[in-house]
Amino acid sequence: MGSLLSQMYPPEMKRVKMAHMSSGNGVGLELFQFIDPPTRRPNTTSFEYSRAGLFHICVTDPEPENLVRRIVETGGKQISPVLTVFPGEIYQAVYTLDPFGNLVEIMATSYERQMSNRDPNVTSQISDPTITSRPSKSQQLSTSSVLQKIIAKN
Known part of the structure; x- marks a missing residue:
């Protein structure tokens, strides 16, 4: 990987740790920790939901409180309470x-377990119902038409 990385990253990048994971259906996830030069820590006082790029990642843990505790102990922050979704x-x-x-x-x-076989008229309790309600058929068709126009332009 060394010669490949040297072709992908600038010469200033001297050392990196990587973890590669793959799911049963072939979806891959790569995590990088840049050691030299060291990673610059971003502002972690709040999350910037409106910035471009990756918004968030979701993981599954049967005991979310324990994972939250570990995240906080290592310098992270709990943003919301543990919420009952439905x-x-x-x-x-x-x-x-x-x-x-x-x-x-x-x-x-x-x-899959949490979101499957849901009544389309029942929304979760964690957000404003105007945000979590499902779009009507006409709204879905309208959104589809807009996407088709965008794709056609590109």
């Missing part, structure tokens, strides 16, 4: 900032 159910979610300022959502169960 009334009367065990599904929970919480937002944190990791020590590097990345927004990390933690869900207590897998996304």
